[in-house]
Amino acid sequence: MTPIRLSGAVMVHPRRMEAALGLVRSARRGFLDIVLDPEPEAPVSLRTAMRAWASVPRWATHHLVLEDDAQLSSGFAEQAERAATAAPDDAIAFYSNWNARNGGAVRLGALAGARWVTSAAEYTPTVALMLPADIAEGFAPYARRHGDEWPDDVVMARYLSHAGVRTLIAVPNLVQHGDLPSLSGNDFHGLRLAACLAPDPGDRPWCLADLVDPAVVPYFEFGVAQCQITYPGQDRRLTVGSRRFAPYLGIDTVRCSAELVQALTSDPGLAHSISSALPSRTVEELWNAAYVLGFLGQRHGGGDDVEKQIATWRSDPLVDSALHTLGPGGLCTSFAGQDLFRLSGLLGELTWRGVCAGARMKADAQRGQRTTGRKQPSLTVSIASTNPSLVHCLVNDLTDRGHQARGVFLDDEEVGETISSLGGTDVLVYALCTDASDPPLPHAQRCEDVLSHARSAGIGHVVLMDLSEGNADWPTSGELVPDSPAVTRVRLGTPYGPELTGPSPINSLIHQALRRQTLILRSEARFHLVHVWDIAELLDQLLRSGSPTSARCDLRHSRPVSLRDLASVIGEVVHPVDTVFTCEAPGDHRADRDAEASDATGPPQYGLAWAPALDLPEGVRTVAQWLAYEAEDRQ
Structure with missing residues (x-):
């Protein structure tokens, strides 16, 4: 085996030079070089990371980069070399944040008595990261092509995935995060410390057999x-x-x-x-x-x-x-x-x-x-909609909750034929996703067609979910008429959440904020937002409720959210960004007027004691983390 020759660098902002020099002095003599931020007045850390990872000496087999507020455990350089000897082809992180997914993985490793764990799917903890030299040298070219204003730890995670390099995290962590003000605008994330720190790790061996892959x-x-x-x-x-x-x-x-x-x-x-x-x-x-x-x-x-x-x-x-x-x-x-x-x-x-x-x-x-x-339910539920990503989300969620769920993507011209073929379905959930500009007659007619064909297919319970804005075709008075099948009509509003793809002003604004871009609002549109987790929770409640009964409910529990309000929440929970508002042409606010009318009158309520569990900040955060770490097109 080739002997390990480890080089090191510290990414340094001029305002933190004193702390960086203290970090260099705390390490083995001559181990760490200083790499200065080339544009210290700009808030993005990626440019300094690119320089630090490109600073690999010719003689090095591995290169380690530290952030300037890192604090090293006793004998850190020697421990890093031993880790590289045991896993020469892997990326190795010596820090994990206490509230991160990787921090959770480290806790599982500690419970197992393991030496290290494989990383979760999120940002790579770059407070203290070691890479094979050739992988380190490839980061800067990748970041120039694909960085796209993302933070360096997110770009690093995507780069290592692209390069096919596994990331391991040391258990315990050998580096602590210093309590210094963030230079990347991350102070709103609160105090950031290691999930499991050992100031003196001792002589415990590094061995890949001692690995947890949760x-x-x-x-x-x-x-x-x-x-x-x-x-x-x-x-x-x-x-x-x-x-x-x-x-x-x-x-x-x-x-x-x-x-x-x-x-x-x-x-x-x-x-x-x-x-x-x-x-x-x-x-x-x-x-x-x-x-x-x-x-x-x-x-x-x-x-x-x-x-x-x-x-x-x-x-x-x-x-x-x-x-x-x-x-x-x-x-x-x-x-x-x-x-x-x-x-x-x-x-x-x-x-x-x-x-x-x-x-x-x-x-x-x-x-x-x-x-x-x-007790796990024995009913078979079919989720039908013209929105394939919504079907995908709800089927996966209900399956995880123990239901026998399948998805049905509907083409407007083949709704009847598709519904009629769903023999063996106990409950049909029809998610009606329409634009506010859709005329009310086709909206109502679609529901009637679905009910008619469900009746023909012998389906005993139909849940009609109106996932749209507007109120035109909802009755405002009168009693429910018994249906066969039993029909639960539910109005929820505009769905959002992880795994919902396709054109979405919410996803677009969150994506911009993740990349620290100015949010440009071109509309005064407002939405009754409902998180996809809450939709699944409502369906789970309905499916476990026993004998189905007909009901009609408007379950929009909050006033509509304007894009201005949404941008404000995004700035608070995703990242502080500037917002620019450019009003659209007059006459394009039908959704607003319908939403106001819905708030003022509201359809009659029948049954279903339900309320959403996620507030808007929490819901926005789930979307942001999915877009950054788990979405298929995140590259």
Whole structure:
């Protein structure tokens, strides 16, 4: 094997020269060179990264680049060389952010007792990254062609994927992120620290056999528990919330919730302190994040004795370090640093209890013990629409929740023939996606055609979902007439969310903000926005409700959102950007007038006690992260 010859560089902004020189002095003498930002007044970090990765000496086999606010563990250069010897062809990151997907992967690695983990699908943590020399040299040419104003850590992730290079993350992390003001406008992300830090990593060997490659990565970010799932047999990773990942993984949600109540009632002091510090939903989300982490965690060579595994975790300081960063990391945008440190013990105790409870539930499930969760439905549901990406989203979501779901793409000219062929379907969901300018008669006629053909196909329950703006063809009075099949008519508004593709002003604005571009608003259009996760939650509720009954509901729970309002939210949760408004020609605001009329009158309400779970900032964030990390056309 070729001996490892490691070179290093520090990306430096002139305002941080003192910190950078301190970083150089903290490393092995002569190891790190300084690479200055060529345009320090501009806010983009990519140009400096390109210079740093291009600065590979001829003699080097590997090149490591550090950001100027990195803090190194003891003997870092020697540890990096040992890591390169063990995995010479891989990218190796020595830092992972405490609220990131990669931070979640590192926690799974700590629970397993592993030396490293494969990275999740998100940005590459470039605070401390090492690449083979030839791969390092290829970054700058790639970035010139494909950088397109994206941050350097996102470009790096796409480059390594393009080059076919695997990224591994050290467990524990060997680098800490310094608490310095962001030069890239990222201070709104809050305090950024390592998920699991070892200031003195010791002599533990580096071995590729000691690797965790998780198919599901749980993490806690912005106060929300989520999982990134790699679907078996598919080249697809997707981040989902707890309403979806729990049934997908087989987590008993009834038991999970009951054990949170038990954990708090059994310790009044903990309950009082937690409730005084956090809203109830945040407590539930932290518990869910810890619970799924324990459910997925598995100690290498630990056997089937869950109590022995928990005892091993309890005695491992790295596991304790990893679990104590879960809560503060997920709340770092809501609390100042000193408050996070004050709460860390409290959050860590709740996290430990959740992890242990999740591990015990997994052990019970593996022993075949009966759970208290919902029985999986046996109905077959067909999702039909002229919008293929919406069909794709809803079918995948309902399948993950345990339903037998299939998608049907409708051509306007073949609706009747297609619906009539759906023999064996118990529930038909027809998602009507129309433009506000569509005349009301075809809108209503389409629904009647669907009902007629569903009746012919012997379908017992039809859900007509109106996913459009406007109100013209909805009755404003009168009683429901019994239908055969039973018909649930639901108005929701304009759908948005991860995996929804096609022309979308929402996706377009978020995409611009991700690239730090000025948002140009050319319309005063307003929308009743409904997140695709909430649509799936409503359908799940309907499918589990038992005997279908006819109902008609307008479930738009908020006033319409203008593009100005949307741009403001995007600037708050995606990235601060400038906004320019150029009004369109007069007379193009039918959607606005219809939306106002809908707010003023509203159709009659029947049944369905339902409300959306995601507010607009949270929904926008899911779209932004999907566009940046998981969308198929992100390259």
